[in-house]
Amino acid sequence: MMQFFKRKVSLAQVCGILSAFTLIAFHKPFFKCVYDNIAFDFNGVLIYVGLIVLMLAMNYFFYYLVAWLGRIVGKCILAFLFIANAICLYFINTYQVLVTDKMMGNVYNTHYSEASGFFSWEAIAYVALLGVIPCIYIFKSKIDYGKFKRFLTHVGVSLGIGLTVALINMPNWPWIDRNATQLGSLLMPWSYTINTVRYYNAEAKKNRKEIPLPDAKIATDSNDVCVLIIGESARRRNFSLYGYNRATNPLLATDSVTALMAEAATTYTTGSVKAILDHKKTDDLYEILPNYLYRNGVDVEWRTNNWGEPPVHIDKYREVKDLKAMYPDEDENYDGILLAGLKAAIDSCKNNKMLIILHTSTSHGPTYNKKYPPEFEVFKPVCNTVEMSKANPQELMNAYDNTIVYTDYLVHQVIEVLRQVPDRRSCMIFVSDHGESLGEGNLYMHGVPMAVAPSEQIEVPFIVWSSDTTLTIDTSKPVGQYHVFHSVLSFLGIDSPIYDKEKDIFTNIGVR
Helix, strand or coil: CHHHHHCEEEHHHHHHHHHHHHHHHHCHHHHHHHHHHCCCCHHHHHHHHHHHHHHHHHHHHHHHHHHHHHCHHHHHHHHHHHHHHHHHHHHHHHHCCCCCHHHHHHHHCCCHHHHHHHCCHHHHHHHHHHHHHHHHHHHHCEEECCCHHHHHHHHHHHHHHHHHHHHHCHHHHHHHHHCHHHHHHCCCCHHHHHHHHHHHHHHHHHCCCCECCCCCEECCCCCEEEEEEEECCCCHHHCHHHCCCCCCCCCHHHCCCEEEEEECCCCCHHHHHHHHHCCCCCCCCECCHHHHHHHCCCEEEEEECCCCCCCCCCCEEEEHHHHHHHCCCCCCCCHHHHHCCHHHHHHCCCCCEEEEEEECCCCCCCCHHHCCCHHHCCCCCCCCCCCHHHCCHHHHHHHHHHHHHHHHHHHHHHHHHHHCCCCCEEEEEEEECCCCEECHHHCEECCCCCCCCCHHHHEEEEEEEECCCCCCECCCCCEECCHHHHHHHHHHCEECCCCCHHHCCECCCCCC
16 A cells, blocks of 8 residues: 555556546435426437536536645645545435525524534545545645646646537527426535535625614504514424314414414525525615614513524624523523523513514424433424434424424413503514425435425425404415514504515504
């Protein structure tokens, strides 16, 4: 073995081996996707073979370019890419994710507490076999880099082959364009590198100053409080309120709530939370609901055990660590801490208009069994592995359903708190950010692009309760996350030029 590494090898040989290894080791999901979406006629074969040659040529071009120009730095870059490829492949194979810019956003917005839930010995095996071994080869090889002329020849020929294959496949470009999202998300190392750039470009746009909305005014004198609960990964079909055959909502079933049919705006947290807080569908950064109401005289409090919301500019922004400091006896491991001192917060409010937002994380995978206290483990046995594709489907469903039972308890407890403040007209709105896949179509969790996302990731619960029994809601009308902004304005009696009656769930009240 040592003799193998002592002799010099050409850069062409190293890049050829790395390119072939990349094709074989990391692209089974990619070619399965191609296989599932083409007919094996002449054009289908041309696409399949063309993609193989194109991938070999372009990876060879990239590896040669980086290694020749970077030398030891180039080796470090290539080593990093192979480690990243291995991690990426683990998540693709285990959770059937698509590595889009939105998914990279999820990665960069994931806290350690959530990321550690994905740990498994299989993940270590992926990194060791597909990441570490290529790294050893890269660093141990004594490379003959050759002269500049050889460099130009190799990068020129490999680039030329890639361009030739692309031109030959020109008639098939429409097929590639139609499937670009799926194919690009499975192509390594390009999926996570290019989509990282796309994500940070989008974030840079978001960080620009938010666009102020027109001034509003408080139009009613009543003492009102609205609690908006933003759920996490709670899919509608697992709520017994919507006809699920398991009693996952035993408490809410007795609370006289209204359950509306709703769809998420996106299948990932950052996009959907923005939609819940926005006054309309837009990529621009307008003032979001809490900021807008706070600026216009409403008492606003945000409590969160999650992340991914747009910038919140209010005085009372409480994370779990803040709530734990305020209420040291509360268990910070579950979303129940968001309810700590909730009644006291309402009672102490001197303002006659109040909005409280609770951002939960109850049904976020893959460790569903760790998202609820032991007493809420109603359905047994439960899945204890993060490798969801290998889990017993019933055990996985049991664990997930227990998170819905716990959600039922949390929402019910909020309603109970509101019942205890009879001097305030109150309202509770619960809406999930997106749904969740639990193995249907071999998909798990969420984040699939909307164009191809399954209903499990789109259909969400939208549940409403109010102490005002005169309020009416049209349950036959489908609603979405953009209805939240205008419904909260309506309930609190906020008169605003941007109020949209068509997006108000309440049919017999409305801001004038």
